[in-house]
Amino acid sequence: MSLSDNSSIVETDWLEKHLDAPDIAVLDGSMHLPNTDRDAKLEFSQLRIPGAHFFDIDEVSDTASTLPHMLPSPKKFSTCVGKLGIGNGTRVVVYDSAGLFSAARVWWMFRIMGHDDVAILNGGLPKWMAEDRALESGPVKRVQECSFTARFQASKVKSLDDILKVVASDAPCQIADARSAARFEGGVPEPRPELKSGRIPGSRNVPYTNLLEDDGTLKNIEEIRTAFLDSGIDPAKPVITTCGSGVTAAVLVLGLSLIGKNKSVTLYDGSWSQWGAEDGVPIESGT
Numbered sequence: 001m002s003l004s005d006n007s008s009i010v011e012t013d014w015l016e017k018h019l020d021a022p023d024i025a026v027l028d029g030s031m032h033l034p035n036t037d038r039d040a041k042l043e044f045s046q047l048r049i050p051g052a053h054f055f056d057i058d059e060v061s062d063t064a065s066t067l068p069h070m071l072p073s074p075k076k077f078s079t080c081v082g083k084l085g086i087g088n089g090t091r092v093v094v095y096d097s098a099g100l101f102s103a104a105r106v107w108w109m110f111r112i113m114g115h116d117d118v119a120i121l122n123g124g125l126p127k128w129m130a131e132d133r134a135l136e137s138g139p140v141k142r143v144q145e146c147s148f149t150a151r152f153q154a155s156k157v158k159s160l161d162d163i164l165k166v167v168a169s170d171a172p173c174q175i176a177d178a179r180s181a182a183r184f185e186g187g188v189p190e191p192r193p194e195l196k197s198g199r200i201p202g203s204r205n206v207p208y209t210n211l212l213e214d215d216g217t218l219k220n221i222e223e224i225r226t227a228f229l230d231s232g233i234d235p236a237k238p239v240i241t242t243c244g245s246g247v248t249a250a251v252l253v254l255g256l257s258l259i260g261k262n263k264s265v266t267l268y269d270g271s272w273s274q275w276g277a278e279d280g281v282p283i284e285s286g287t
Helices: 012-018 040-046 074-083 103-112 124-130 160-168 221-230 249-258 271-275
Strands: 024-028 091-095 118-121 174-177 239-242 265-268
Touching: 012 124, 091 103, 091 124, 103 118, 103 249, 118 124, 160 239, 160 271, 221 249, 239 249, 239 271, 249 265
Parallel strands: 024 091, 091 118, 174 239, 239 265
Antiparallel strands: none
């Protein structure tokens, strides 16, 4: 099976042909790490794929939580996406300004809320621009609000207590960490300065970039499978994904889905933003 056979991925030529389809919604799911001094919403207003709307990962979240962009309630998610003109019958296509970074989080959120008709634009905005396809800027086109009903898949999301039980248990469980090797090993400070450095004990490092080509497009299916296997993760067994704040962990969920291993994959939503701030939890570091 190739990437083109998977409903979770669309290519730029396909999207260009379907931009005006009434049942398709295009979302820019860009976000940036707190140490980059970039404003994704401002950049969206300056340059975007025609007809796209901005999906604000920080706003479509549990804003009462002290943790960044935690999942919102199903009711809030339904209200937010309904205002973007998205109903349960809408085909959603998500991209971001990095190629593939935060778009996977938006893709995952829709799927966790029971909406499987969602795909990621392979290569995102950089590929679209490199191919000299149409762009727009300024105010977005108004859309008619739709009714959206979320069906929350709670079993696919892990909490701090879940991970503590996993770490304390003798039962084998695979935790795949999408952060860079330097962060995973605790050799560099975290982008959020209040966090400790290191990793969850027993976790394995699968940097999300290992699933991507240099241009931000996805590698082929066999290379994606190899990226997990080479990191000590057996895709045939249950996997929990984690990262800095639950964003690039979704890239790993996507990768496992693309190789046909999505039924026993879960995501630790709090990720290192929670674990690295918590007192008394075990932390490993080093190679």
